[in-house]
Amino acid sequence: MADLRTNFLGIKSPNPFWLASAPPTDREVNVTRAFKAGWGGVVWKTLGEDPPIVNVNGPRYGAIHGADRRLLGFNNIELITDRPLDINLQEIKAVKRAWPDRAVVVSLMVPCEERSWQSILARVEETECDGVELNFGCPHGMSERGMGSAVGQVPEYIEMVARWCKQHTRMPVIVKLTPNITDIRYPARAALKGGADAVSLINTVSSIVSVDLDTFSPNPSIDGKGSHGGYCGPAVKPIALNMVAEIARDAETRGMPISAIGGITTWRDAAEFIAMSAGTVQVCTAAMTYGFKIVEEMIAGLSGWMDSKGYATLDDFRGRAVPNVTDWQYLNLNYVTKAHIDQDLCIQCGRCHIACEDTSHQAITAMVDGRRMFTVKDEECVGCNLCVEVCPVENCITMVPMAAGAVDPRTGRTVEPGYANWTTHPNNPMARQAAE
Ligand SMILES: Cc1cc2nc3c(=O)[nH]c(=O)nc-3n(C[C@H](O)[C@H](O)[C@H](O)COP(=O)(O)O)c2cc1C
Numbered sequence: 045m046a047d048l049r050t051n052f053l054g055i056k057s058p059n060p061f062w063l064a065s066a067p068p069t070d071r072e073v074n075v076t077r078a079f080k081a082g083w084g085g086v087v088w089k090t091l092g093e094d095p096p097i098v099n100v101n102g103p104r105y106g107a108i109h110g111a112d113r114r115l116l117g118f119n120n121i122e123l124i125t126d127r128p129l130d131i132n133l134q135e136i137k138a139v140k141r142a143w144p145d146r147a148v149v150v151s152l153m154v155p156c157e158e159r160s161w162q163s164i165l166a167r168v169e170e171t172e173c174d175g176v177e178l179n180f181g182c183p184h185g186m187s188e189r190g191m192g193s194a195v196g197q198v199p200e201y202i203e204m205v206a207r208w209c210k211q212h213t214r215m216p217v218i219v220k221l222t223p224n225i226t227d228i229r230y231p232a233r234a235a236l237k238g239g240a241d242a243v244s245l246i247n248t249v250s251s252i253v254s255v256d257l258d259t260f261s262p263n264p265s266i267d268g269k270g271s272h273g274g275y276c277g278p279a280v281k282p283i284a285l286n287m288v289a290e291i292a293r294d295a296e297t298r299g300m301p302i303s304a305i306g307g308i309t310t311w312r313d314a315a316e317f318i319a320m321s322a323g324t325v326q327v328c329t330a331a332m333t334y335g336f337k338i339v340e341e342m343i344a345g346l347s348g349w350m351d352s353k354g355y356a357t358l359d360d361f362r363g364r365a366v367p368n369v370t371d372w373q374y375l376n377l378n379y380v381t382k383a384h385i386d387q388d389l390c391i392q393c394g395r396c397h398i399a400c401e402d403t404s405h406q407a408i409t410a411m412v413d414g415r416r417m418f419t420v421k422d423e424e425c426v427g428c429n430l431c432v433e434v435c436p437v438e439n440c441i442t443m444v445p446m447a448a449g450a451v452d453p454r455t456g457r458t459v460e461p462g463y464a465n466w467t468t469h470p471n472n473p474m475a476r477q478a479a480e
């Protein structure tokens with residue numbers, strides 16, 4: 045059976061599955077239940093200075109659901125912990141003592157002043173927790189007060205606070221990044237420059253999930269008004285995966301430890317982030333939707349897949365996807381595919397035809413010899429994959445690569461062997477300039 049043990053910055057946990065800083069990690073009773081269920085670690089709900097902040101007393105969540113009511117995207121306007129600092133610290137100490145083999149990291153957010161960070165770090169150290177995560181990510185409420193994403197959006201502030209923290213604590217320092225920024229590499233580089241040991245990402249994406257068409261209030265509605273919140277859950281996974289990839293392959297931050305967060309719901313999501321170099325994965329929405337026991341499926345699924353692939357430890361596949369992430373200009377333009385429809389699987393719903401007919405290249409028939417039949421016209425198909433994505437039957441449509449030497453009936457050109465990309469393509473004016 046695969047060994048899922050994880051050592052992240054010297055912080056050991058029996059598996060890479062940590063609960064992200066959020067309601068599931070807000071108090072001792074929750075964290076104890078989580079550890080009993082099998083979670084490898086937690087990042088405690090963000091602590092701030094006393095007096096504690098105040099949350100709204102009405103709805104704080106909104107969501108986007110799929111047609112089957114499955115939760116796809118989740119939105120919240122909750123702030124950091126609203127419990128007194130002392131109580132949180134006592135509980136963190138008790139939990140760490142009771143669960144020495146689990147990771148207990150404490151998330152922090154205080155004003156952007158050195159003495160505020162110095163003072164809270166000293167108190168957190170006394171809990172004997174394993175590390176701290178600096179919350180530079182929350183996009184609502186706290187950011188208007190100059191904290192959270194207001195810090196995470198200014199690389200100079202990130203670097204400055206990370207440096208203070210490294211000066212004032214012996215604990216590992218993880219910087220949690222906001223996705224509400226144009227290029228994630230800049231804040232990650234700033235964290236590294238400030239001496240941070242790792243980055244974690246993503247925090248939530250600024251969002252308004254819906255508007256009530258009777259009251260015209262954004263949801264969640266507090267007495268007829270709403271404010272933007274933070275979006276998370278399965279819908280944000282692609283955003284997070286791309287940002288993790290950007291940091292993993294950037295010349296300046298390559299090799300920096302990453303704790304990945306964002307929409308992780310299944311063992312597959314976790315494996316993908318680990319393949320993209322994550323040291324641990326953090327989960328919030330999936331636990332809030334399905335409960336703590338979801339970790340059992342994550343552990344069983346990940347170790348079963350690793351066994352089937354012959355990976356004994358997480359290091360055996362960590363980062364394996366990173367070299368395969370490239371820029372568009374380096375993609376192989378000699379790679380030619382055509383859609384193929386498996387007539388035995390086709391239920392003749394017609395979705396592929398209408399999608400291709402209306403919005404792609406009119407390459408799928410609806411009728412053949414006077415009867416309903418869906419087949420691909422290779423002479424029109426550009427290989428775009430739209431039909432695969434809209435077909436309701438998995439694996440009914442597949443993309444089949446053309447062999448080198450064959451003639452593409454769409455272009456009349458022979459498929460060239462080997463690799464050729466845009467940088468040398470004759471239509472590329474820059475390539476022409478370079479050649480002249
Ligand atoms: C209700 C709620 C409260 C959250 N509170 C915090 C917080 O206090 N500190 C923090 O760093 N992130 C907070 N987050 C963000 C999560 O830790 C996580 O970064 C985000 O939800 C993305 O992960 P997910 O898609 O698994 O939910 C919160 C998220 C939710 C849904």
Ligand code: SF4
Binds near residue numbers: 383399427428429
């Ligand atoms: S791959 Fe694109 S062009 Fe080809 S049949 Fe499918 S939708 Fe049409």
Ligand code: SF4
Binds near residue numbers: 385394396437440441
């Ligand atoms: S979308 Fe899929 S199932 Fe429907 S007609 Fe096309 S190939 Fe058949």
